[in-house]
């Protein structure tokens with residue numbers, strides 16, 4: 451998800467979709483370009499994507515990160531990005547692409563769901579608020595854009611069951627924006643604090659152990675109703691993790707817990 455400010459928004463390629471704007475699109479197995487978009491991608495995975503994919507694959511988050519991603523630190527970035535590793539074949543296909551299509555379709559990443567629309571987050575520094583923005587950006591080879599079926603962005607997100615994904619991605623983007631300023635000092639993003647922050651955001655199974663099996667409970671008071679949910683509810687735990695990162699790196703007051 452791109453972080454945008456008012457100045458950058460006009461530089462984004464593609465057509466900005468405002469609420470109520472419609473666009474033409476339809477994708478179906480018989481279309482001539484079927485699955486062409488699932489190869490040779492720079493597909494960034496967001497924390498909620500990882501939760502859903504590892505659940506779909508019935509493996510834990512350690513195994514998922516080991517087997518399926520590359521972790522990269524982009525220039526001028528202070529937090530690593532997680533890229534889905536393409537298969538080692540000539541076409542560099544997505545590891546989840548099968549002859550009949552996407553093998554993780556029900557849990558496919560946010561970017562795949564919203565495609566051919568891209569979601570960004572427009573930040574207003576004067577009010578310290580953000581709002582999602584959408585751009586239609588089908589690649590030239592995508593024949594779906596020449597179909598007659600029309601969608602508004604709301605209809606499209608509903609149809610693709612992307613609403614929860616979009617919400618979680620926006621929450622993540624709000625955390626990621628804080629990393630525009632370097633919180634690490636000399637230890638860098640791969641120091642002890644960096645590893646803890648990465649775990650809270652991308653390794654939900656380890657983070658659950660950290661919350662329940664370490665001294666965390668002695669150091670922080672978690673609201674009882676929330677604590678119960680954290681044991682079983684990955685979505686809630688991820689949001690808790692975002693709050694914890696914001697608190698321990700930037701001192702932002704959390705809602706779900708407080709230091710003892």
Ligand code: SF4
Pocket residue numbers: 476477478481483484485486487488565591592593594595
């Ligand atoms: S390129 Fe476009 S129309 Fe073709 S399969 Fe991908 S999303 Fe569908």
Ligand code: SF4
Pocket residue numbers: 487488489491544545546547548551552553554555558559562
């Ligand atoms: S996750 Fe599924 S939809 Fe996304 S690129 Fe891979 S095969 Fe295509």
